[in-house]
Amino acid sequence: MLSTVRSMKHIIKTFIALATCSAAFGQSDTLSNLPVKIHHAEPLFIDLIRDLGARKGEKELNLGWGMEDQKGFVANTGFFEYEFSPVNRLGLEVEVPFSFYKPEFERQDGESAPRNRMEGVKLASQYTFLVAQKYNLSMAIGYIHEFKTHSFYSLRHGSAPLKGHSLNPFFVAAKRWGKRIHSMIYTGPEWEFTSGDRNPEKYFQVNASTHYQLNNGGNLIGVEVNQEYSGWEFATVVRPQVKLMITSNLALGLVTGIPVNLDDHGISFMARIIFEPPKRK
Numbered sequence: 001m002l003s004t005v006r007s008m009k010h011i012i013k014t015f016i017a018l019a020t021c022s023a024a025f026g027q028s029d030t031l032s033n034l035p036v037k038i039h040h041a042e043p044l045f046i047d048l049i050r051d052l053g054a055r056k057g058e059k060e061l062n063l064g065w066g067m068e069d070q071k072g073f074v075a076n077t078g079f080f081e082y083e084f085s086p087v088n089r090l091g092l093e094v095e096v097p098f099s100f101y102k103p104e105f106e107r108q109d110g111e112s113a114p115r116n117r118m119e120g121v122k123l124a125s126q127y128t129f130l131v132a133q134k135y136n137l138s139m140a141i142g143y144i145h146e147f148k149t150h151s152f153y154s155l156r157h158g159s160a161p162l163k164g165h166s167l168n169p170f171f172v173a174a175k176r177w178g179k180r181i182h183s184m185i186y187t188g189p190e191w192e193f194t195s196g197d198r199n200p201e202k203y204f205q206v207n208a209s210t211h212y213q214l215n216n217g218g219n220l221i222g223v224e225v226n227q228e229y230s231g232w233e234f235a236t237v238v239r240p241q242v243k244l245m246i247t248s249n250l251a252l253g254l255v256t257g258i259p260v261n262l263d264d265h266g267i268s269f270m271a272r273i274i275f276e277p278p279k280r281k
Helices: 002-025 152-156
Strands: 059-070 073-084 090-103 120-132 137-149 162-177 181-194 201-213 220-230 233-247 250-259 265-275
Touching: 120 162, 233 265
Parallel strands: none
Antiparallel strands: 059 073, 059 265, 073 090, 090 120, 120 137, 137 162, 162 181, 181 201, 201 220, 220 233, 233 250, 250 265
16 A cells, blocks of 8 residues: 555656646747647557647547457457646546456366456556657657556455556657658556565566558558567567548547467457547637
């Protein structure tokens, strides 16, 4: 509990520091009196907290659902995200992910499916510290803190709600090549703490993406490569994806996951609905 309180204090201090930096150092477009912002294609699986170079008042709602084959079980996963920018260049996010499992077939080994759960609550911040319009380049730093919860079964049988938590600072760099080709790298470590364990699980992720923007609006096709390292072991998943604009502020993202070296995981699929509420005038 003490570590949780300390973590919350750390998050609040981080948000305040980033907000102060954003207000002090944000560039402005002299014609529109708005901070300079470069359009970058955002990956659909490991998405950003907010657009790079986010402007004050921007908001976005995301609703997602996916399926994945996991060693004889089908995992149905979903999430709800709310993103917003209280000041220029700073993005904040609250996400609630959940998972439901069922066996693919009648198992003979007696192994039961993982238990259904709300995975937890994620709180995140992201600050764009560089917007180089001349080079179509943006960079940002951020931090994600996830409070992990026990399964619905464990909660019904008296377990405390909080199972553990994870800390994930990250760095993002994105560049647009001409008008239609976009590239991005998202990387950082993660420490996962479980109640009762002294030593956290340690991971390092490297996520790279490339997208091509089609003629009509924000429609995109691209590929995302997600790599996760744990000690000397690593896992790679290639995710072809497409983003379709339904209206000017509503989009549908479709992602397929193809594991390269994961024996216990199969092909996965995810759909993401992206809605940007119009700004108040």
